[in-house]
Amino acid sequence: MTEKESKKKSVFESAIPPFEAVGVVCAQSIGEPGTQMTMRTFHFAGVAEHVPTGLPRLIEIVDAKKEPKKPIIDMYLKKAYAKDQDAAEKVARDLSAVFVSDVARVEDDLASLSIDIIFSEKDAKAQGVTFNMVKKALEEFSPDLKIADNVITLKPAKAVKETKTPKKPKAKKEGDAAATVAEPTATKEKKITAKYVRKLSQKVRDAIVKGIDGIFRAVVIKGEGEYFIRAAGFNVTGAILNEAIDPDRVYTNNLKEIERVYGIEAARKAIIKEINDVMDLQKLSVDIRHIMLIADAMTTCGQIKPIGRHGLSGEKVGVLGRAAFEETIKHLINASAFGEEEKLIGVTENIIVGQTVPVGTGKIKLVMKNKKHK
Amino acid sequence: MVKKSRRKMMNEKTQVFLNGRFIGAHTDGANLVKRLRERRRMNELSNQVNVYYNNRLNELHILTDKGRVRRPYIVVEDGKSRMTSEVAARLKNNEINWNHLVKMGIIEYLDAQEEENCLIAFKEAQITKDHTHMDVDSSNLFGVVAGALPYPEHNSSPRITMACAMTKQSLGIYSTNFFQRYDTRTYIMSYPQEPLVQTSLYKALKLREKSAGQNCVVALTSYHGYNMADAIIVNRSAIDRGLERVTMFKTYETEERMYPGGQKDKIELPTPEVVGYRGDESYKHLAEDGIVLPESEVDSKDVLVGKTSPPRFLEEISVFGTVEEKKRESSLSLKSGEKGKVDSVLITEGPSGNRMVKVRIRSSKVPEVGDKLASRHGQKGVIGLLVPQENMPFSKSGITPDLVVNPHAIPSRMTAGHLLETLGGKAGSLGGIIANATAFSGDTEEQFQKTLKAAGFEETGEEILYDGITGKQIKSKIFMGVVYYQRLHHLVSNKMHVRSRGPVQLLTHQPTEGRAREGGLRFGEMERDCLIGYGASMLIKERLLEESDKTVQLVCTNCGSIATHDYARNKDICPICDSENVEPVEMSYAFKLLLDEIKSLYIFPRIILREKG
Incomplete structure (x- = not known):
């Protein structure tokens, strides 16, 4: 046997035979090790401290949650920065969002309806923030700032505040076409109350002095031959604007963000990687092809689709199949309302009815060659 | 603050x-x-x-x-x-x-x-x-239970826990007035013995008066592989002599219930006129009063107490204007798979003042393959084989063991106490003493060795044995001694269950569940998934349809509803559209039920038939 032949043979042998129930085998291959996973939870120190691993994380991936519990971004740097720890540290510092509350104490003075911001030199220095930067951030709220030593007193702007935004035209309602004219933007003088001051002081605390909103606690980590930055947060778009960061080498565990920024193919790969990482961490070995099947199924429609009621299982063709899974009555009623026809394509449907299942031996048919028929 | x-x-x-x-x-x-x-x-x-x-x-x-x-x-x-x-x-x-x-x-x-x-x-x-x-x-x-275990300080703690749990399941004499009692189900050991190895607490609790076990000669060796994985070989001749034999007492009871309207059940010998009469054969053990005679040998489904009840509905008035007394049969009979002798009959008054009959059935439970035995060290096992005495290994003096336990049961479980008890039991039976195995203050190995040596045995407790089948000397010496073994109340005869054909549920036409109802074993969702994964389509159909609730229903090709056969006209006809274009369709009864239930939701499901191919 030549090398070519043997390779051909091995490819042929590793191909899946027709009508093999790959989905069930995939579910079992991931589900069975999953049962062992629950009990063993490992703990790590560092940024990735409270990142869910194991079963909770697996559920998170498969359910395609909007935000993972603890989103993390790994950002690799462009060549000029990658080898230099100091440069990398600087980039990290530039990226991390610093809030007013990180560098100052914010106290609301309800008697005089103003907010005192007590600037802390020590904290600011550690964060690389100057007094002026804080002041600038505060100007967003009100121009009325009184500075005494390291205390800035902010008096809420009495002036105009937009209260009414143009109402969106109510579409679809017939005859209302005339009423869709936008109301003019009305401005009204805002009365300053104690309640308002309290609300505002919270906003002041959360105001960003420096860095990118949505990138927190960035740290430099020594990777293989280079430094990279790991941060908590979700703002990938914001992060790649930094010139030091190589936009082609940014990774986050936030699958929805990957899909948004890098596209569905990247998301598919990320799903595979994330599931694989969860398994590897617990030293469970699942064949990559099972995971790939899941990732494919979740992404074929061009969007990350969860597995379950609102995703894959909820979109089965057969009424009986859906009714057998969850929300039986809902599916039956809807099917009757729309006069749906059950084509008996799926596995569950055929089991309910009492027919052979269209997988494996149940799908094989004999076709006779008939000379007369040609 | x-x-x-x-x-x-x-x-x-x-x-x-x-x-x-x-x-x-x-x-x-x-x-x-x-x-x-x-x-x-x-x-x-x-x-x-x-x-x-x-x-x-x-x-x-x-x-x-x-x-x-x-x-x-x-x-x-x-x-x-x-x-x-x-x-x-x-x-x-x-x-x-x-x-x-x-x-x-x-x-x-x-x-x-x-x-x-x-x-x-x-x-x-x-x-x-x-x-x-x-x-x-x-x-x-230690508490009350653990305190009665021998040498707990020589065992690993999980084994002590297990031993405690198992002594509570042991069969012995649970109460000295058991003859006077009518408990639902109890066991009494035929020849209970007090252990040769006891603790001070065992004596203090006077457990020797209510012992639950027997001192068995135990050899620690293998026997043709029949004691692998915690199985135990038992000497059949010893069993014939009454080793670990227990008697099961089971009480059946019935009561003359009162019904609204002044009617009442009656305990009597049912006559063939009674609705649901079971045939003369079933009532053969009953005396004139309708109650079984003590000491009669009863088999499963035999009637113990004949009883008739008033009819469920009162409308049956005969042509002559008299209300005909049509009684229902509601006798008390032995459960299926059980047999025994009637031990005693008690006629008494129930809690609501009605006449009540209690029948106690006695049946001997001789140890058999599958019954559970355990020592007091968490060493439990199931009988794997019964060997006649002549085939058991024997020593030069002709001693054969009662039990052969596999030595693999010892090292990984670390029950050194079991070995010490073996030695202590042997020394006790040779020296005519009861060994003290109280935790932390029991007799020592050296003391036993001395006794053994004095009696002419090897002080290690090992013995040269000969193969009972070939008569050849077994190459290695075998550790043999006396251990107190308990019979636990998991008897195969109360558990074994098979079904090939049998009763089905009324609603779904699927097989019943549970041993008491002669039921099948559920082929569940996960089992189904495995067959799907394997692609064994025909096998799934066999399990879930053919062996379960297969029916042939007539389906109207015109309107798609379930049709019926009209016997009067000898025609298949659709009750909805009166069409006679009706085809028989094989389906699961559960599906037919589903269609009916969907109809109750005000949804009309139609079956569209297509030529197979």
């Missing part, structure tokens, strides 16, 4: 609480505790009072309420036990008893709180000048 201010107010005085309620303050709490305890020991305070001083919070708690768990200890003072040899001698001579010891302040009961202030020595040799108490006996740290 409250605590702090109060503490300030109290000027750092000790706060005194009675049963958790604040009652006052004292300048020197530590001293007060000491004095309270002294007075208790001098019998000036009730011995049920416990005092606890919290040094950190400077709080003193006096506890007198009910429901505290308390435990007796010997009082230790200045590094000396109050239980002196003098007192011990008086105790031995029966001059004084336990109550005297409590009164004398030698023994005192501590609760969980006061224990916090105490340093309790485990044994006398351990006492230092800091100790305040000493355990009455070092084996006291």
Whole structure:
């Protein structure tokens, strides 16, 4: 046997035979090790401290949650920065969002309806923030700032505040076409109350002095031959604007963000990687092809689709199949309302009815060659 | 905050609480505790009072309420036990008893709180000048069940736990008045023995009067692979002589119930006119009063108490205008798969004052393959093979073991106590003594070895055995001794169950569930998934349809509803559209039921038929 032949043979042998129930085998291959996973939870120190691993994380991936519990971004740097720890540290510092509350104490003075911001030199220095930067951030709220030593007193702007935004035209309602004219933007003088001051002081605390909103606690980590930055947060778009960061080498565990920024193919790969990482961490070995099947199924429609009621299982063709899974009555009623026809394509449907299942031996048919028929 | 201010107010005085309620303050709490305890020991305070001083919070708690768990200890003072040899001698001579010891302040009961202030020595040799108490006996740290186990200090703790759980399942004599009792299901061992290896607690609890087990000669070796994985080989001849034999007593009861309208059940011999008459054969054991005769041999489904009930509906009035007495049969019969002898019959009055009959069935349960045995070391096993005595290995003096246990059961479980008991039991039976296996103070291996040597046996407990089948000497020496084995109440005869054909449920036409209903074993969702994964489509159909609830229903090709066969006209007809274009369709009954239930949701499901191909 030549090398070519043997390779051909091995490819042929590793191909899946027709009508093999790959989905069930995939579910079992991931589900069975999953049962062992629950009990063993490992703990790590560092940024990735409270990142869910194991079963909770697996559920998170498969359910395609909007935000993972603890989103993390790994950002690799462009060549000029990658080898230099100091440069990398600087980039990290530039990226991390610093809030007013990180560098100052914010106290609301309800008697005089103003907010005192007590600037802390020590904290600011550690964060690389100057007094002026804080002041600038505060100007967003009100121009009325009184500075005494390291205390800035902010008096809420009495002036105009937009209260009414143009109402969106109510579409679809017939005859209302005339009423869709936008109301003019009305401005009204805002009365300053104690309640308002309290609300505002919270906003002041959360105001960003420096860095990118949505990138927190960035740290430099020594990777293989280079430094990279790991941060908590979700703002990938914001992060790649930094010139030091190589936009082609940014990774986050936030699958929805990957899909948004890098596209569905990247998301598919990320799903595979994330599931694989969860398994590897617990030293469970699942064949990559099972995971790939899941990732494919979740992404074929061009969007990350969860597995379950609102995703894959909820979109089965057969009424009986859906009714057998969850929300039986809902599916039956809807099917009757729309006069749906059950084509008996799926596995569950055929089991309910009492027919052979269209997988494996149940799908094989004999076709006779008939000379007369040609 | 409250605590702090109060503490300030109290000027750092000790706060005194009675049963958790604040009652006052004292300048020197530590001293007060000491004095309270002294007075208790001098019998000036009730011995049920416990005092606890919290040094950190400077709080003193006096506890007198009910429901505290308390435990007796010997009082230790200045590094000396109050239980002196003098007192011990008086105790031995029966001059004084336990109550005297409590009164004398030698023994005192501590609760969980006061224990916090105490340093309790485990044994006398351990006492230092800091100790305040000493355990009455070092084996006291075990409870009632574990305390009766031999040599627990030589076993691994999980095995002790298991042994405790298993002794509770052992069959023996549960109560000495068992003949007078009508318990639902009980077992009585035929020839119970007291163990040759006992603990002091076993004696103290007088468990020898209610023993549950027998001393068996146990060889630790393999036997043709029939004792792999915790199986036990049992000497059939020993079983024939009554080894581990128990009798099961089961009580069946029935009552003459009253019905609204003044009607009543009647315990009598049913006549063939009764609706549901089971045939003469079923009533053959009954006397004229409709109740079985004691000592009659009854088989499954035989009637024990004949009973008739009034009809369920009252409308059957005959042509002649008289109400015809059509009674229903509602006799009490033996459950399927059971048989035995009628032990005794009790006619009495039920809780609501009705006539009630209780029938106690007795059946002998001889050990058989599949029954469960266990030693007192968490070493349980199932009988794997019954071997006639002539095929059992034998020693030069002709001793054959009753049980052959696999040696693989020992090392990984670390039940050295089992081996010690083997040795102790052997020494006990040779020396005519009962070995003491109390935790931490039992007889030692050396003592047993001495006895064995004196009796002419090897002191290791090993023996040269000969193969019972070939007669050849077995190459290695085999450890053999006497171990107390218990029969546990998991008997195969009460559990074994098979079904090929059998009853089905009325609603779904699927097989019933459970042994009592002769049911099938569920082929569940996950099992189904496995067959799907394997692609065994035909097998799924067989399991879920052919072997379950297959029906052939007529389906109307016109409107798609389920049609019926009209016997009057001998025609298949659709009751909805009167069409005669009806085809038989094979389906699961559960599906037919589903269609019916969907109809109840006001949805009309139609079956569209297509040519197969």
